[in-house]
Amino acid sequence: MAAPVPTIEKRPAPPRGPEGPPEGGRGRGGDGEVQPVTPATPAKVFVWLFVGTVIVLFAAFTASYLARRAQSGWTEIPLPSVLWLSTGVLAVSSGALEWARHQGRRGRLAAMRRGLSATLVLGVGFLAAQVVAWRQLVSAGVYLSTNPHSSFFYLLTGAHGLHLLGGLAALSYTGWHVYRTRDTAQALATADPTATYWHFLGILWLYLFVLLFWV
Amino acid sequence: MAVTHEVAHAEHEHPQSFWKKYIFSQDHKIIGIQYLMTSLFMALIGGFMAMLIRMQLGFPGLKFYWAQWLFPGGFSGDQMKPDFYLAMVTMHGTIMVFFVLTTALSGGFGNFLIPLQIGARDMAFPWLNMMSYWLYPPAILILLGSFFVTGGAASAGWTAYPPLSALRNAVPGSQLGQTLWLLSLALLIVAFLFGSLNYITTILNLRTRGMSMTRLPLTIWALFMTAILMLLSFPVLLAAAIMLLFDRHLGTSFFVPGGLIVGGVPVSHTGGDPILWQHLFWFLGHPEVYVLILPPMGIVSEVLSTNGRKPIFGYFFMIGSIAAIAILSFLVWGHHMFTSGMDPLLGTAFMTTTLIIAVPSAIKTFNWLATLWRAKIRFTSATLFAVGFVSLFVSGGLTGIFLASPAIDIHLQDTFFVVGHFHLVMAAAALFGLFAGAYHWFPKMFGRMMNERLGKIHFWITFVAIYATFFPMYFAGTAGMMRRIFSTQQYQFLQPLAGLNAFISIAAFGLGVAQLIFAYNFLYSAFRGPKADANPWQANTLEWQAPSPPPHGNWGATLPVVHRWPYDYSVPGVEEDYVPQTSPERAADTVLGADEAASLQAKPRGEET
Numbered sequence: 001m002a003a004p005v006p007t008i009e010k011r012p013a014p015p016r017g018p019e020g021p022p023e024g025g026r027g028r029g030g031d032g033e034v035q036p037v038t039p040a041t042p043a044k045v046f047v048w049l050f051v052g053t054v055i056v057l058f059a060a061f062t063a064s065y066l067a068r069r070a071q072s073g074w075t076e077i078p079l080p081s082v083l084w085l086s087t088g089v090l091a092v093s094s095g096a097l098e099w100a101r102h103q104g105r106r107g108r109l110a111a112m113r114r115g116l117s118a119t120l121v122l123g124v125g126f127l128a129a130q131v132v133a134w135r136q137l138v139s140a141g142v143y144l145s146t147n148p149h150s151s152f153f154y155l156l157t158g159a160h161g162l163h164l165l166g167g168l169a170a171l172s173y174t175g176w177h178v179y180r181t182r183d184t185a186q187a188l189a190t191a192d193p194t195a196t197y198w199h200f201l202g203i204l205w206l207y208l209f210v211l212l213f214w215v
Numbered sequence: 216m217a218v219t220h221e222v223a224h225a226e227h228e229h230p231q232s233f234w235k236k237y238i239f240s241q242d243h244k245i246i247g248i249q250y251l252m253t254s255l256f257m258a259l260i261g262g263f264m265a266m267l268i269r270m271q272l273g274f275p276g277l278k279f280y281w282a283q284w285l286f287p288g289g290f291s292g293d294q295m296k297p298d299f300y301l302a303m304v305t306m307h308g309t310i311m312v313f314f315v316l317t318t319a320l321s322g323g324f325g326n327f328l329i330p331l332q333i334g335a336r337d338m339a340f341p342w343l344n345m346m347s348y349w350l351y352p353p354a355i356l357i358l359l360g361s362f363f364v365t366g367g368a369a370s371a372g373w374t375a376y377p378p379l380s381a382l383r384n385a386v387p388g389s390q391l392g393q394t395l396w397l398l399s400l401a402l403l404i405v406a407f408l409f410g411s412l413n414y415i416t417t418i419l420n421l422r423t424r425g426m427s428m429t430r431l432p433l434t435i436w437a438l439f440m441t442a443i444l445m446l447l448s449f450p451v452l453l454a455a456a457i458m459l460l461f462d463r464h465l466g467t468s469f470f471v472p473g474g475l476i477v478g479g480v481p482v483s484h485t486g487g488d489p490i491l492w493q494h495l496f497w498f499l500g501h502p503e504v505y506v507l508i509l510p511p512m513g514i515v516s517e518v519l520s521t522n523g524r525k526p527i528f529g530y531f532f533m534i535g536s537i538a539a540i541a542i543l544s545f546l547v548w549g550h551h552m553f554t555s556g557m558d559p560l561l562g563t564a565f566m567t568t569t570l571i572i573a574v575p576s577a578i579k580t581f582n583w584l585a586t587l588w589r590a591k592i593r594f595t596s597a598t599l600f601a602v603g604f605v606s607l608f609v610s611g612g613l614t615g616i617f618l619a620s621p622a623i624d625i626h627l628q629d630t631f632f633v634v635g636h637f638h639l640v641m642a643a644a645a646l647f648g649l650f651a652g653a654y655h656w657f658p659k660m661f662g663r664m665m666n667e668r669l670g671k672i673h674f675w676i677t678f679v680a681i682y683a684t685f686f687p688m689y690f691a692g693t694a695g696m697m698r699r700i701f702s703t704q705q706y707q708f709l710q711p712l713a714g715l716n717a718f719i720s721i722a723a724f725g726l727g728v729a730q731l732i733f734a735y736n737f738l739y740s741a742f743r744g745p746k747a748d749a750n751p752w753q754a755n756t757l758e759w760q761a762p763s764p765p766p767h768g769n770w771g772a773t774l775p776v777v778h779r780w781p782y783d784y785s786v787p788g789v790e791e792d793y794v795p796q797t798s799p800e801r802a803a804d805t806v807l808g809a810d811e812a813a814s815l816q817a818k819p820r821g822e823e824t
Contacts, residue, residue, distance in 0.1 A: 005789055005798050008526055009430075009780040042339040045416045049446060053408055056447050060454035060498070064491055068469060073486030145466030148486065155461060 047193035051200045054163060058204065061156060062211060068148050075147040079213050080136040086129030087209060093122035094202045097171075097195050104191055107184050112191070116175040119198070123168050130157055149212075156208050160201070167201050170194045231767075239349070241341035242767055246348045247327030248660055251653075253351060254319035259734070260359070261310035264303050266727050271295050273720025275702040275713075288367055297701045298387045301370035302362075304699050305388070308373030309358070309396065312503065313403055316645045318351060320510040321407070321445065324652050325414055325438045327660060331758035332432050334423025334775045336768045339416040343409050350406035358399040366390030372699065374496055377470040377489045381462045384477050394463060397456045404449045404456075411449075414442035423757075425777035429534075430796070432756045432781045433527060436534050437513025440541045441506050447545070448502035455495035462487070490555050497548035504641045505544040508608075509537060511648020512579060515601040518651050519583055521754045522598040523590030524792050526782035529582040536575030543572045553621045554628045562621040569619035576612060580605060591785075595752070596670025600651035603678050604644050610682075611640025614689065629699075632692025638685045650677075650733070657740065658747030662764040665740040669732055676729035683722035687715055753793045755781045760797055 068074075100115025134157070137143075137150070144154045174194045178187045237245060270277055278293040289299030326344065330337050338344045361368040370388030371380035379385050380393050418431070418439050431439075458469040466483065470492045473485030520527040527533060549557060549565035557565075583605050592598060614636040618624050627633060650673075657665045691712055696703065703709045703716055750759040757777070761769050775797045783794035 005783075005794050006786055007779045007783050007794065008786050009783065010530070040420070042416050042420045045419055046340065046412055049412050049415055053412070053446050053450050057450035057454050060451040060495060064454070064458060064469065064495065067488060067491050067494075068486075071486045071488050072473070073468065144461070145468075148468060151461065151467040151469065155458070155467075159457070 041189060043193045047196045065152050073148055075149060077142050077150045077153060078140060080133035082129050082132045082136060086126050089122050089129060090126045090202050090205055093119045094199050096122060097198055101191055101195055104184060104188050109178055109187060112187060113175060113178050116171060116178060120168060120171045127161055127164060130161055153212055160205055160208055164201050167198050170197060239345060241345045243326045243330050243338050243344060246344055247323050249348050250318050250326060251323030254315050254323060257310055257314045261307050261315055262727055262730060264307040268303050268307060269720040269723040271300055273717045275704045298370060300701050302368040302388050305370050305372050306368050311642060312373060316507045319649055321441055321506060322410060324510055328434055329414055329417055329438060331769060332435050332756050333418060333426055334757045335417060335421035338413045339421055340413050344413050347406045347409035350402050354399045354402040357395050361392040361395035364391040366392050369393040369396035377492050378475060381459055381471045382477055382482060383463060397460050401453060401456050404453045407445050407449050411442040411445040414438060423774045423777060430777060430780045433516040433533050434513035436537055437509045440537050441509045444502045444506050444541055448499045451495055452499035455492060493552050493555055497551045501548045502544045505540055507641055507645040511604055511645050514648050514652040515604045518597045518601040518655050519586050520782050521752050522593045522595055523587050524784045525586055525590045526784055528585035532578055533582055536578045539575040540572060543568060550619055553624045566619050566621055573616060580609060596667055596674055597651045597655035599674040600647045604647040604651060607639050607644040607647055611636060611644060615640060627692060629697060630692035631688040631696045631698060634698050635685045635688030635692060643681045643685060658751050659758055659763050661741045662747055663740050663744030664747045665744060666736050669736040673729055673732045677726060680722050680726035680729060684719055684726050687719050691715055755783055755793055755795050757796055760795060
């Protein structure tokens with residue numbers, strides 16, 4: 001190896017003594033340690049960044065909602081009763097997903113698959129209940145353009161539903177992946193980010209529910 | 216997803232079909248070049264529109280024999296219609312901001328440089344990266360297609376303020392053209408979000424051994440912050456665009472107030488708030504101008520340090536000021552809205568946050584100057600454009616201080632003073648950063664050198680012409696000439712500005728023609744230029760350790776290991792005036808043992824966990 005060359009790099013004192021290998025780099029093996037610290041996988045970083053993006057999107061909708069409510073023409077729409085059911089279904093689906101991951105951590109991949117399937121079915125059920133809520137409002141004569149509150153109701157539930165479709169796709173992919181793999185770590189590596197996103201969608205729904213009818 | 220792509224990486228030596236290698240490629244370098252080439256093509260279109268605008272403004276009543284043939288709907292007889300002029304202004308702004316500068320700087324250089332400069336084989340999610348690029352051409356087709364629908368292209372300005380943009384019968388461009396504009400932008404936003412997610416994940420997770428965050432080249436820091444800005448600002452525009460589409464087509468009233476009468480017909484909407492759109496738009500819009508200017512700042516830091524053969528001055532202050540600018544950019548959007556009936560107290564708050572941005576901007580400027588201070592500067596084309604960037608950033612940025620003050624801004628709002636300001640500080644400066652980057656990294660992209668003589672001719676004509684075009688706009692604006700005005704002959708008090716406008720137009724034509732030199736140089740050199748060696752500029756960063764152009768997978772069998780920061784130029788006691796980042800620095804590296812180090816490096820990624 002070539003002779004060491006001096007540097008004019010200015011930096012804080014090295015975290016390890018001068019005897020150690022080059023320091024730095026949180027990336028896999030980039031830490032300079034012989035046994036690299038396991039960093040967050042790209043999928044985990046990705047899902048949190050994506051959650052951040054969706055939060056910004058709904059923050060913009062929230063700001064618009066609050067600003068628009070201060071203007072004229074705001075009439076409260078009735079709360080479709082089926083929303084209580086859909087909220088419950090989504091909460092149970094998050095529970096089922098946690099159960100699936102719990103089984104996965106114990107190496108029971110078959111049970112994990114069943115849990116994931118249950119989550120998927122409950123997710124579809126939630127979407128169906130949301131459509132029923134739309135039908136309830138339509139039959140009560142409340143349409144998208146009826147008043148600003150109804151516009152926001154359809155807009156926000158619709159936007160949430162579209163993100164939930166993405167969540168269903170992620171769940172299906174996870175289920176398929178768990179079905180193919182025999183390796184618990186790999187199954188969890190896919191299931192963990194999916195769970196982060198799915199739980200986020202549940203919390204987002206609770207937030208929207210409160211924003212739309214209780215704020 | 217994470218698991219599958221790593222397997223694909225381990226076996227990167229597959230021969231690939233032309234289709235997979237160059238068209239639907241998942242290789243970050245090809246995607247970067249695709250982004251860059253498509254953006255340059257869009258720059259030709261956006262530039263052509265600028266020429267039409269300047270022909271109309273410089274020589275009102277000019278006969279357009281030939282352009283008439285291209286856009287039959289835009290001309291009556293051989294005169295340009297005012298509607299078409301407004302569509303030109305709108306599309307020129309939209310194309311240049313979103314479809315040229317954002318895509319070329321963030322999409323082009325971001326994709327090409329990030330994995331290479333951090334020592335990765337590719338992006339974290341290559342497939343998503345490919346999708347990011349392939350949403351861009353459809354967005355272009357929808358945008359350009361809007362010229363050929365009833366009513367023509369959108370004409371509500373690049374800011375698309377409602378009610379002009381919300382009511383379909385407001386002006387001809389408010390018909391289908393505006394809808395297509397919104398859809399095109401929504402597609403492009405999704406492309407940007409895919410890209411940004413990828414950039415951040417890649418920079419956080421795929422850095423090679425020894426590449427700590429504080430050893431990243433400033434290009435990467437700038438692109439990293441840019442990606443964060445895009446991730447936090449573009450969803451807001453997406454939300455606004457969705458609501459505007461609802462207003463246009465589904466009868467909602469988010470942005471349209473009641474009591475409007477358009478063409479004698481009362482509008483059915485009630486109670487919406489057009490100012491709300493402005494808030495949402497500018498919450499994106501102001502970070503967006505930093506999305507355009509941060510990557511050039513990174514590029515310029517890199518180019519000036521390399522060609523000045525000196526370490527960048529104030530590396531940590533450079534990172535800090537990039538971060539400060541990024542944070543502040545979210546707190547200043549109101550300075551675009553001083554005349555919207557804003558509470559003066561709020562206006563003062565926005566003035567304060569805006570003025571604070573001058574501090575990190577000045578830190579960066581002085582650091583560049585200090586980097587060049589007593590440097591042995593190599594005046595390559597890239598260096599010239601980088602120095603030109605600093606000049607434009609200062610001369611354009613100083614007028615930003617004027618505009619930040621509500622008292623002055625209310626007078627200058629929507630005049631050519633503003634047009635001159637943002638063209639110099641945002642458009643021209645970003646363009647110079649783009650050129651500096653193109654000349655600097657061209658050898659790495661195509662394995663060939665660009666013609667330096669043509670590059671210098673290109674620089675000098677562009678530099679003179681860009682000042683001659685945009686600086687007089689300050690005078691036109693101070694004299695009261697409105698932005699987006701169709702003709703200076705409409706008002707008596709503007710008629711004396713005819714000569715000034717003719718001068719601006721002639722300078723603009725010179726500017727336009729000079730870009731053909733670049734286009735020729737770029738295309739000719741890509742195929743016929745002299746072969747470039749791996750490190751033609753004797754630079755330190757990692758990409759210059761790979762062959763030119765780098766192979767698929769970038770690094771052959773082993774990843775590079777980083778031992779130092781990227782700015783070890785002219786280190787005392789070293790024979791060469793540069794020390795690559797891979798050059799070992801301490802005896803400690805040999806303690807590990809060459810075999811052990813080699814075995815660590817040889818280990819393919821993904822097998823360690």
